[in-house]
């Protein structure tokens with residue numbers, strides 16, 4: 001057997017072999033932190049530690065899967081599948097399933113996704129007769145989520161002066177009461193939301209010391225990846241579990257803490273030394289992922305933040321190419337520019353699609369890239385946004401599954417009681433819901449027992465309600481008898497969903513049927529895999545896996561060799577040969593909300609650092625000078641972050657940046673960019689000014705449209721959205737004269753001259 005320890009450098013090796021006692025591995029991006037965790041587990045297994053005595057918490061389920069595979073190749077036959085390895089949410093959901101009765105939840109509790117939670121908040125706000133405009137479900141939920149992650153219960157919330165005054169300031173003084181009702185409703189429905197999984201684990205460990213003890217004994221070794229992004233709730237769970245043996249190894253990088261908006265506490269990593277006196281610290285300094293240029297550029301970015309833990313990061317890989325900065329006229333042109341670049345690079349260097357990633361600040365930016373990629377017929381996969389499991393038909397079927405395992409699940413019930421249509425209208429549901437609220441029972445219990453008079457509905461309606469109950473009860477009765485796949489297929493057809501979809505003969509309708517079939521295939525595959533692992537493949541386990549998927553996990557079999565599109569947040573921990581960071585503009589990245597707060601700005605800068613450090617060989621940054629925001633064309637300036645990168649690692653046309661020459665120079669950042677264009681060499685240092693609203697037009701694009709008679713074949717023109725191009729043909733009579741223009745990046749377009757604003761280039 002090869003010696004796996006030879007595949008590590010000295011610092012990494014020490015971090016791997018010193019398995020006893022608390023260890024902190026703190027190191028920059030790409031230095032092998034995740035590799036250390038992987039090899040440490042392999043090493044423990046090699047030392048005959050039983051796999052089920054190891055608890056390893058990863059950022060995504062996919063990361064856990066890949067680590068398991070790697071471990072299996074390093075140490076061979078060991079049963080890596082019985083490691084307790086996965087995200088916080090999936091591991092503790094598993095534990096809660098065993099222990100749910102202590103907390104008064106059914107072991108088949110179901111999990112609310114964000115939409116369910118929002119719907120519940122909406123109905124509570126309505127019931128409380130609050131102003132629905134002031135109490136936006138998203139804002140209310142994020143207040144509730146923050147409380148849960150800080151382990152603040154509804155009772156504590158009501159007494160928490162800071163929270164109460166913050167709520168008052170945001171015109172939502174009743175959040176504490178909504179929170180309380182929200183908790184009660186979830187409990188009644190036998191459901192937990194994401195934050196509850198952690199909160200309830202904490203409650204379990206706090207109130208049932210013998211159960212805590214059981215798990216303290218179960219895990220001899222605990223490991224956490226991406227520790228800088230743990231919240232208080234996660235921190236405390238780990239602390240409790242490690243209390244006795246203190247065999248805890250956490251790895252992280254304070255410079256990559258990017259989830260504070262979800263309650264992550266950078267302090268957890270900083271306080272490790274206080275929590276575990278006598279801890280060992282391992283510093284990894286060599287970056288194995290990226291070229292020297294990329295590592296050095298990234299270091300120069302993070303240097304601009306105050307208060308980072310001082311770290312050395314160097315690379316001995318090739319010096320590599322400078323980071324390219326590309327300017328686009330518009331977001332549309334940006335799409336074409338990047339797509340063309342990928343196309344050419346792939347041909348020229350014979351790279352694969354999977355070697356390319358396009359990373360953006362917000363999901364909405366994906367659209368123009370999707371369009372450009374589709375036009376060029378390049379395969380891509382997109383993470384986040386409307387993922388497979390968020391599609392309507394899939395959510396409908398999943399809601400039937402949820403009801404089958406947990407009929408108390410109120411949001412699932414509301415979703416499908418009248419889908420497909422069975423004549424159970426809103427008025428009826430209002431009556432049923434009111435009866436449930438009045439009696440403190442679930443809707444399901446009301447449906448089971450209530451009479452027509454109690455509900456104030458006619459006999460016909462009652463019959464329909466009973467038919468629905470009977471349908472779900474029949475599914476539930478088969479839970480034990482049928483495999484997950486058989487039951488799922490039965491539900492898809494007996495619920496009427498398939499019949500309903502077949503009625504829609506459009507292409508979209510066909511697509512929906514394909515999606516349902518795809519889901520059923522997935523369940524079949526799930527059943528087979530679980531059986532091979534010796535686990536009974538029940539619908540309950542399947543639902544749990546689906547509910548706990550993260551953005552990165554959302555990858556199908558045929559997604560392997562495709563261009564990746566994702567937000568920078570979900571790119572954490574990943575690496576690609578070529579990375580495109582797009583939309584690097586003031587007001588977008590850094591985001592508009594962050595520019596007024598130093599703290600928020602530093603988090604954005606860490607996000608930028610994360611983005612750049614995903615690249616192995618080439619990093620490209622692009623910005624567009626105009627883009628549509630909320631339906632309006634707005635002009636933008638290149639981001640200050642471009643100015644953060646030390647000029648010697650950049651390749652930028654200085655002219656592109658000077659177009660944002662400030663009028664007044666407060667808080668300016670002097671930069672002397674490397675010159676690549678034909679550019680007067682005596683140009684003074686370029687100053688960028690970042691005060692003022694980033695969405696205000698600061699640049700004058702000077703699109704004085706040319707008159708139609710100036711537009712003749714051969715003329716070079718510039719278009720506001722498509723950039724530069726050459727006229728190749730003109731046809732038609734005024735006022736419907738059309739020009740065909742071959743744009744440098746956006747391809748060939750036919751434009752109606754009375755509308756198209758074209759500028760003649762000389």
Ligand SMILES: Nc1ncnc2c1ncn2[C@@H]1O[C@H](COP(=O)(O)OP(=O)(O)OP(=O)(O)O)[C@@H](O)[C@H]1O
Pocket residue numbers: 007008009012027028029030031032033034035036253256287288289572573574575613
């Ligand atoms: N000693 C080594 N020899 C060869 N390759 C290595 C070594 N250490 C790390 N690598 C490789 O370098 C890359 C980065 O490692 P890894 O992903 O573990 O870094 P990381 O510190 O977890 O990064 P991030 O902070 O982005 O999560 C991986 O491809 C890994 O396999």
Ligand SMILES: [Mg+2]
Pocket residue numbers: 033034035573
């Ligand atoms: Mg990592």
